[in-house]
Amino acid sequence: MIRKIVFLILMFGFSEKGMAQDYPLMQFDFEQLETLRQYQAELPKLQIERRLLQQEALPKSIDLRTYLEIIPEQRDQGICGNCWVWADTAILETALGVQKQIQRLSVQFFNSCLSKIATDDACCGGFLKEFVSFYDQEKIVIAWSNFNAGFSDADVSIYSCPQAPSNICCECVSKIPAIKIKSIKELFIDAAVQNIKEALCQNMAIEFVVFMLADDWSNFFGYFSSGDDQPFSFDYSCGKPFSPQYDTLYGHAMTIVGYDQTGPVPYWIVLNSWGIADGFRPDAVFKLAMDMDYSCFLANVDSGYDYYTITFQTIDVEYGETTYCPIAFVLGQDQLKLDLFRDFRDSKLKTADNGLSLTSLYYQHSTEITEILSKDMALTLQAAEILAEMAEELYFQKDLLKINKNLLEKALNLADTISDRASPDLKGDIKKIKNQIK
Numbered sequence: 001m002i003r004k005i006v007f008l009i010l011m012f013g014f015s016e017k018g019m020a021q022d023y024p025l026m027q028f029d030f031e032q033l034e035t036l037r038q039y040q041a042e043l044p045k046l047q048i049e050r051r052l053l054q055q056e057a058l059p060k061s062i063d064l065r066t067y068l069e070i071i072p073e074q075r076d077q078g079i080c081g082n083c084w085v086w087a088d089t090a091i092l093e094t095a096l097g098v099q100k101q102i103q104r105l106s107v108q109f110f111n112s113c114l115s116k117i118a119t120d121d122a123c124c125g126g127f128l129k130e131f132v133s134f135y136d137q138e139k140i141v142i143a144w145s146n147f148n149a150g151f152s153d154a155d156v157s158i159y160s161c162p163q164a165p166s167n168i169c170c171e172c173v174s175k176i177p178a179i180k181i182k183s184i185k186e187l188f189i190d191a192a193v194q195n196i197k198e199a200l201c202q203n204m205a206i207e208f209v210v211f212m213l214a215d216d217w218s219n220f221f222g223y224f225s226s227g228d229d230q231p232f233s234f235d236y237s238c239g240k241p242f243s244p245q246y247d248t249l250y251g252h253a254m255t256i257v258g259y260d261q262t263g264p265v266p267y268w269i270v271l272n273s274w275g276i277a278d279g280f281r282p283d284a285v286f287k288l289a290m291d292m293d294y295s296c297f298l299a300n301v302d303s304g305y306d307y308y309t310i311t312f313q314t315i316d317v318e319y320g321e322t323t324y325c326p327i328a329f330v331l332g333q334d335q336l337k338l339d340l341f342r343d344f345r346d347s348k349l350k351t352a353d354n355g356l357s358l359t360s361l362y363y364q365h366s367t368e369i370t371e372i373l374s375k376d377m378a379l380t381l382q383a384a385e386i387l388a389e390m391a392e393e394l395y396f397q398k399d400l401l402k403i404n405k406n407l408l409e410k411a412l413n414l415a416d417t418i419s420d421r422a423s424p425d426l427k428g429d430i431k432k433i434k435n436q437i438k
Contacts, residue, residue, distance in 0.1 A: 027248065037248060037307070045190065076154060078156075080111070080122070083254070086209075100319055106150070108144075110134060111151075113138070114130070147345060149173050187314050199312075206312055211250070216236065331384065386411055
């Protein structure tokens with residue numbers, strides 16, 4: 001589907017408690033929403049497990065954030081209209097936490113590389129269909145901590161949708177390490193409390209999208225900005241007249257990650273991508289009233305049928321093996337040393353003479369280098385010893401650019417050993433790197 005989605009920020013100009021901030025929304029015309037409606041009608045639906053069919057009780061509460069690594073202040077899309085990418089990435093992260101390990105995944109990877117399958121840019125809005133199509137083609141997810149994989153499009157420099165090019169080129173984002181995707185597909189969830197609860201109890205986070213007229217968004221903006229802890233309901237927007245010919249709908253995608261029915265007012269736990277609202281949303285979440293109108297619609301005053309304004313979808317994904325970068329492969333679970341190298345890479349090496357080109361060459365050949373090391377334990381142990389010395393210098397001196405002569409000699413000897421077993425391309429680039437270092 002070719003998108004014609006335009007970006008909008010409704011501006012209220014306040015950030016005090018109880019007043020709305022500036023938040024991004026996606027803008028849709030009726031033709032786009034009609035295409036989406038027809039497409040969703042053909043999607044496979046989430047299979048309800050037998051316990052629900054047999055009327056077995058579901059738990060009173062569940063919180064899938066136990067499978068997520070969330071840094072709330074970094075869950076901020078800025079002026080970029082890619083709420084859908086944040087919402088859907090959280091679904092992938094939840095599945096990863098369930099199947100393999102808890103790890104933040106890169107939103108930037110999608111933003112930077114979407115042009116492979118689409119003519120419009122991620123910051124101009126989109127649908128789950130494109131998100132799943134992208135990952136079905138790429139067959140990998142990558143960590144937030146990968147080189148250039150942290151979110152960098154909060155202040156996209158060019159903004160004229162449907163073009164809003166990413167600040168980071170696709171080739172600039174390291175694809176190593178990566179976790180392979182065996183299979184991925186989207187599932188539609190019929191809007192009903194039991195269906196949504198069942199999906200969550202299957203450890204599947206849910207994309208929750210709301211469409212409303214422009215004036216109706218101010219209520220939610222004010223609620224989110226205020227830090228109000230009472231469950232919120234979008235029911236005030238239901239049943240209003242809507243003219244496809246003259247009116248425009250604005251949408252926002254979020255992620256339902258749990259529910260709680262232990263108190264007097266049951267609610268869904270919803271993860272947002274608008275940051276922490278000056279500290280009033282310290283967890284980047286809010287409570288959505290479970291007792292809401294799941295058939296909420298806008299009344300079409302022109303002709304045809306009314307339009308339902310809330311949707312629930314999820315992603316069924318199965319992960320495969322992990323491909324590592326050589327340093328992560330050698331250091332294993334030594335997170336302190338890995339963090340030292342990553343900090344050095346991002347804060348010093350990228351800005352040094354030839355630093356970016358050296359880093360790019362390293363990541364270009366990461367898979368081959370890792371394969372060479374994995375076939376020789378003695379060589380891996382030698383590399384581990386050298387990296388441990390480098391990490392020690394990083395810790396005490398914070399500047400590996402001034403590596404001591406003895407350590408440099410060891411590193412160059414290791415490079416020669418790897419070069420002897422390398423492909424012609426890697427052999428040639430090792431020679432380039434050695435010449436630049438010298």
